[in-house]
């Protein structure tokens with residue numbers, strides 16, 4: 001029997017393991033390793049920081065995949081050996097016929113001097129209760145949301161957080177100015193200049209100011225320091241720089257970009273039988289921009305890899321390809337959302353942002369419940 005070792009049980013890893021079992025059942029052994037016991041969609045953080053819901057309400061135990069025959073191991077991946085299609089997991093070397101690396105991105109707050117002392121990390125689930133409390137107790141003033149590096153997960157998420165916080169402050173009567181800075185030229189570089197102007201204009205209309213080309217050097221008490229200016233704050237919410245996880249960086253899988261570079265259609269790495277999917281990877285699009293880090297893409301890549309492996313194990317020519325079609329939700333408050341979507345792998349990519357509507361908000365809610373139903377039944 002063939003064995004597939006799936007490293008990481010987030011969007012990409014779960015999608016791979018689930019699809020392999022769906023297709024091959026008992027004909028394949030699937031080992032899925034993650035140190036985290038549960039799955040949770042990224043946007044739970046936006047809901048939890050405003051107190052709309054809790055993180056716990058969105059957590060599903062990965063263990064339940066054992067019901068469909070996946071061998072789920074709660075453990076730490078200490079080393080990856082791509083030449084041998086194996087990994088060291090809690091001291092044990094596990095060998096496989098195929099290796100799927102789905103370890104996401106690592107948050108690096110330590111890369112910004114002062115981040116740990118003065119900023120709240122809105123991308124770290126462990127920091128979300130502290131953020132929620134700080135926002136609940138905020139008496140008004142200058143709230144700054146800082147993007148401290150790019151690429152980062154779900155590009156519209158910091159803007160979504162700004163809008164949801166604004167919505168909350170409106171309801172609770174807190175008077176605040178909200179500012180968002182980014183090191184990138186514009187807030188959403190994947191969009192055309194016109195679409196970006198429209199988004200930034202909409203934010204400005206409701207009093208959320210955005211600054212592009214702002215690469216923070218450090219944070220001091222009450223101030224973010226840039227090369228040519230400083231921005232003062234009463235409360236600073238930060239998206240820390242992201243990197244490929246250390247175990248991936250040390251494996252020889254990453255390229256010059258610092259991320260795993262893969263065949264964009266097949267998710268193959270330069271090592272035979274080793275695939276990488278999701279946030280650990282970087283795909284450069286036809287317009288030289290990069291594929292945004294999004295759960296939906298990690299999932300589609302995982303399903304592509306599973307379909308290809310199912311064919312290969314059955315002696316067939318693999319035909320499945322990652323489509324690059326999909327997108328990310330951008331909730332704007334008042335029970336509405338927009339979506340940034342399109343065909344990212346088209347040449348050139350055809351990506352745009354929709355109008356906001358209650359329907360997109362409903363789709364966002366369904367995005368989470370659909371995954372629960374599909375994977376955890």
Ligand SMILES: Cc1cc2nc3c(=O)[nH]c(=O)nc-3n(C[C@H](O)[C@H](O)[C@H](O)COP(=O)(O)OP(=O)(O)OC[C@H]3O[C@@H](n4cnc5c(N)ncnc54)[C@H](O)[C@@H]3O)c2cc1C
Nearest residue numbers: 008010011012035042043077104154278279294295296298
């Ligand atoms: C605020 C926010 C909002 C978002 N909204 C959306 C959205 O609307 N739509 C969308 O599609 N995406 C959204 N995302 C992005 C989405 O969450 C990520 O792109 C997605 O989780 C990436 O999937 P992945 O499988 O690559 O990595 P992950 O889901 O991060 O999974 C990686 C797994 O690897 C495990 N791991 C890492 N290192 C080790 C190790 N050494 N040992 C053991 N286990 C390890 C981790 O515990 C983790 O479970 C959002 C993200 C955030 C932060």
